[in-house]
Amino acid sequence: MLDTIFNANLLTNELSYFFIFLLSTLESIPIIGLLLPGNFVILTAGFLSKTQENLNITLVILISITGYLTGGITTFLIAKRFGDALLYKLSKKYNFSLKMYENIS
Numbered sequence: 001m002l003d004t005i006f007n008a009n010l011l012t013n014e015l016s017y018f019f020i021f022l023l024s025t026l027e028s029i030p031i032i033g034l035l036l037p038g039n040f041v042i043l044t045a046g047f048l049s050k051t052q053e054n055l056n057i058t059l060v061i062l063i064s065i066t067g068y069l070t071g072g073i074t075t076f077l078i079a080k081r082f083g084d085a086l087l088y089k090l091s092k093k094y095n096f097s098l099k100m101y102e103n104i105s
Contacts, residue, residue, distance in 0.1 A: 016055060020041065023036060025068070027039070027068075027071065
């Protein structure tokens, strides 16, 4: 399946780079990252850039790093905005104490 995503005959190079960025971004978001194998995508893109010569390895590395950073920043901003409310809601639902959290903040 990934071979068809990164295949130069089916998609342009730019679209392949977009998929690398998108999957590495989604992989670094905690809940979605459990479902997407981001490291496998990056390894496959690196392998295909070496064997098929349709992807530039430098661009693959830069785009994947940018994707991981984008996902991390997105996760931080979501947690900053909704983190406390979500934590209190889950503590009531699952009946756990927030003593350790209250000492930190």
